[in-house]
Amino acid sequence: xxxxxxxxxxxxxxxxxxxxxxxxxxxxxxxxxxxxxxxxxxxxxxxxxxxxxxxxxxxxxxxxxxxxxxxxxxxxxxxxxxxxxxxxxxxxxxxxxxxxxxxxxxxxxxxxxxxxxxxxxxxxxxxxxxxxxxxxxxxxxxxxxxxxxxxxxxxxxxxxxxxxxxxxxxxxxxxxxxxxxxxxxxxxxxxxxxxxxxxxxxxxxxxxxxxxxxxxxxxxxxxxxxxxxxxxxxxxxxxxxxxxxxxxxxxxxxxxxxxxxxxxxxxxxxxxxx
Amino acid sequence: xxxxxxxxxxxxxxxxxxxxxxxxxxxxxxxxxxxxxxxxxxxxxxxxxxxxxxxxxxxxxxxxxxxxxxxxxxxxxxxxxxxxxxxxxxxxxxxxxxxxxxxxxxxxxxxxxxxxxxxxxxxxxxxxxxxxxxxxxxxxxxxxxxxxxxxxxxxxxxxxxxxxxxxxxxxxxxxxxxxxxxxxxxxxxxxxxxxxxxxxxxx
Numbered sequence: 001x002x003x004x005x006x007x008x009x010x011x012x013x014x015x016x017x018x019x020x021x022x023x024x025x026x027x028x029x030x031x032x033x034x035x036x037x038x039x040x041x042x043x044x045x046x047x048x049x050x051x052x053x054x055x056x057x058x059x060x061x062x063x064x065x066x067x068x069x070x071x072x073x074x075x076x077x078x079x080x081x082x083x084x085x086x087x088x089x090x091x092x093x094x095x096x097x098x099x100x101x102x103x104x105x106x107x108x109x110x111x112x113x114x115x116x117x118x119x120x121x122x123x124x125x126x127x128x129x130x131x132x133x134x135x136x137x138x139x140x141x142x143x144x145x146x147x148x149x150x151x152x153x154x155x156x157x158x159x160x161x162x163x164x165x166x167x168x169x170x171x172x173x174x175x176x177x178x179x180x181x182x183x184x185x186x187x188x189x190x191x192x193x194x195x196x197x198x199x200x201x202x203x204x205x206x207x208x209x210x211x212x213x214x215x216x217x218x219x220x221x222x223x224x225x226x227x228x229x230x231x232x233x234x235x236x237x238x239x240x241x242x243x244x245x246x247x248x249x250x251x252x253x254x255x256x257x258x259x260x261x262x263x264x265x266x267x268x269x270x271x272x273x274x
Numbered sequence: 275x276x277x278x279x280x281x282x283x284x285x286x287x288x289x290x291x292x293x294x295x296x297x298x299x300x301x302x303x304x305x306x307x308x309x310x311x312x313x314x315x316x317x318x319x320x321x322x323x324x325x326x327x328x329x330x331x332x333x334x335x336x337x338x339x340x341x342x343x344x345x346x347x348x349x350x351x352x353x354x355x356x357x358x359x360x361x362x363x364x365x366x367x368x369x370x371x372x373x374x375x376x377x378x379x380x381x382x383x384x385x386x387x388x389x390x391x392x393x394x395x396x397x398x399x400x401x402x403x404x405x406x407x408x409x410x411x412x413x414x415x416x417x418x419x420x421x422x423x424x425x426x427x428x429x430x431x432x433x434x435x436x437x438x439x440x441x442x443x444x445x446x447x448x449x450x451x452x453x454x455x456x457x458x459x460x461x462x463x464x465x466x467x468x469x470x471x472x473x474x475x476x477x
Contacts, residue, residue: 166303174304175328177321178380178455179448182332186410194396194408203334240380242317248310 048141048218048270051133051225055142058135064114073109075102075143086147087267090256092158099164101255103229104247106139125246126230133224140216141225144269151266152213154259161256164249168257171250172202177240183254185239197274205261212262214271225270228255314382327351331444344443351439354452355432363428363465370467371474373460374400380455390455392464397447400467401474410446418469419476431468435461 059070075085076093090101096108103125110116127134133141156162175182186194187202200211216227226234232251236244244251313319324332327347330339339347376391378384394400397411421427433440436451450456456464467473 170303173332175332176324178453180328185446192410195406237381237383240317241321242311242319243314245310245312249305250310
């Protein structure tokens, strides 16, 4: 199924332009409220739904050198069990002996079940601007959608799960690079913003829950669904650090740390973001 | 290299603290950080290495460094401040405004041939006409009008821009001079943007 995403992106930008005309009312507003108004205009609609449908097709399609679908992929609750699975990721998987998040687990399934090359899948996991969503983005949107309303329950029962949490927490405060930025530089105080963009304080459970439960999300400024791994990598890029590798220990650690902070919140992804 | 040598003494003090922690059986939860990254364009792997300030300030605000460590970080930062070579603190406010507005520079997605921005507006209110300002740092609106241009305030502000850790040990603000983010001329232009009475900051 092909969706002309550019129409949605264009509509999104026109609406956004209307809302960001600098009049005095907006000047009094903070960025969050502007985007809250924008989200309201969508009502219950989210362009991510179209990408979820693409992901649903990809899940059941027979593909790859092994000519198989992903329907036997085990995301932690058993082969093919999707409902609520995303709300319990990342988790430790006995078959790989590693803590995996949704995206690394999907790559694992595409390699083991369908015979795709891991190197190829990881070389460019996310779509570029204006491109069709990557397989990983579409599948992530679909699978996240199957956890809507399920309470987030990121496990800390395995030693490796606890180690991932500690690694993520430690890296959250890791100041490095020419600008001395850590995650905490922007995300450890409440009520702050960068330019007009409100910054969630990810050290406070209430704000971490709201942020975590809405990823992956349809990013209006990107015109597509962006995933949690993308979110981590793009923050790190802005920290002026080298490239955070997809599925790396630090990436999984950060996602585990934030996931545990968000435990108990009903999953509400894909969200709709600025 | 120069920077490494200057930090040597403080580094020695900090290294021993972490060695003691290791001896006490505390393992490093981070493991091999470099294994999670790859060099990309101008963002090399050396950027993951932390100097003593970065190490000491890599923790929640509630557990900032001891008074002793804080003192040596601030002293070391102070020693490294370079005043303008010709003694002139103020450049061109119009050029300074562009630097304050520009957020690009030193990301692997940026063109290294382009000058770096200061991105002041990401965190500070400055000109009253600009509504898209961040709030991580204090408002700098009317900066020069309120403070005048005495030698003391010029030197203080230059030092702030050069290395904010002179005054706040774990300041969130980048070390624009010390880390080589902005050139001496760019710093003078930002200074003029703050102090010049014709600058929109002071309208």
